[in-house]
Amino acid sequence: MDKQKRFFLTENEIPTRWYNIVADMKNKPLPMLNPKTKKPITLDEMTVIFNRACSEQELNTTDAWIEIPEEVRELYKNYRSTPLVRAYGLEKALDTPAHIYFKNESVSPIGSHKLNSALAQAYYCKKEGVTNITTETGAGQWGTALSYAAKAFGLELAVYMVKVSYHQKPYRRSIMQTFGAQVIASPSMSTRAGKDILTVNPNYQGSLGTAISEAVELATQTPNCKYVLGSVLNHVTLHQTVIGLEAEKQMEMAGEYPDVVIGCFGGGSNFGGISFPFMRHNLLEGKNIEFLAAEPASCPKLTRGIFQYDFGDEAGYTPMMPMFTLGHDFQPAHIHAGGLRYHGAGTIVSQLLKDGLMKGVDIPQLESFKAATLFAQTEGIIPAPESAHAIATAIREANKAKEEGKQKNILFCLSGHGLIDMTAYDQYNAGDLTNYELPDEVIKANVDKLEKLI
C-alpha cells in the first residue's frame, strides 16, 4: 500500500482567520499592568510602544476569531500551507508503535515560523502610517523574518541582536543586512539601557531581555517609530495559530487525531501556534489531547519558575506581565538554542500552565542535539537547535509508547531549520558541548527580587 507522507492544503484552504484562545478560556489571563500605576494597561498606553491593531488584538478577550488581512494572506501564499509530514523514517529508527507527525515551518523563505507574525505586524504598522520599526533578535530568526517583512511593506528596520548570537551566528546578521535592515549588537552604547548595563558589566554577552530594552527605548524616542516583538505577547501567538489551524485540517486529511501536541518553548509563539487550535477541542468539546512545551533545562521557567508579575525586558520598560518567570535579570547559559534563552512565558500560556491545561518539559542541551542528529539522519532535515527540543520530547513520547506497547499519535512543530546553525552542530560532533546545571539558589536569588503583586 502506498503510504502518503506529506499533506498540503490548497491556497483556498489556507485559513482566513486566526484563533484567539483567550475568548474560550474559563480563567482569563490576569491583566498586564502599567508598572508606574500598577493598574491594568490601557489601549492608549500600549500604542505608545506598539501599533494600534496589534494593541487591540493584545487586549481582545472576547473575539475567538480574527480576520487575516488579505494583504497578509497573499504573502502567506508564498510559502503556506506548510507541509504536515509523517515521520516514517524517525518512527522506524525508534521502532515505535507511535505515529509521529511534524508541521514543517522550516520551509518558510526565512527558515522558521517567525514570518507568520512578522508579515502581520509589518502590515499593520504600514497601514497606520508608521515609517520605522525596531526589534530585538536572539539567534537571529526573528530579526531575519522581520527584515524581510519590513522590506515587503516598505518600512525601515533597526534590529538589536543579542551579542553572543551576533558573533556565534554571523550569517543571520548578513541575511538581515541583505534584506536591508540595520543590525546592532546588544548591549550597545546607542541607548541608555545598553550603556547602563555595559557600565556595570563590560563583558556582558547580552540577552533577549536587554535587547528588548534597547529596541523599546529607541522606538519610544523616535518619531513615527514602533516596536515590534517576535514572541511572548498574545497578538504574536494569535498570528502563529495559522500553524495549528492548518495542521488541524491536515491531520484530518491524514485520517488521524493527535494524542499529544508538542512545541519547543522560548516565549510561547510556535508552541501556542500549533497548540491553541487543538486546545480548543479540549476547552469546548471535552477532548483530552496532551500539550507539552519543551524548554531548555538551563532556562526552565515553565517547570522551575514562579508565577508572578514581571517585566518582559531587563531594564523594566515593558508593561508588567503575569507570567511564569525566572526573574527579568536572569542570565541564561549560552546554549545554542538562542531563541529559547528567555526568562519568562507569555501570559496566556502561563495561565494555561497554572490551570493544568498543558505541561512543561525540560530538555538538556546534549539530549536536544542527539535528537536533532537522529532526526536529520532519518528525515533529511537539519533542525534548528530550538526545534530540537520539540523533537527530543517527541522521541521521549514515542519511546514511552513503545514501553507501554500503545499506539499513539504525536504531533510536533518543527519551528525552523538549522542550516545557519552548523557551528553548533560542529561543536556537538566534536564533543565540545555540555549540559548546564542550574542550581535552585540561582533561580531563587532572581525571583526573590521580584515585587510580589500576586
Ligand SMILES: *Cc1c(COP(=O)(O)O)cnc(C)c1O
Ligand atoms: C524564535 C524561535 C523559537 C522560540 O520562540 P517561540 O516564540 O517560543 O516560538 C523556536 N524555534 C525557532 C526556530 C525560532 O526561531
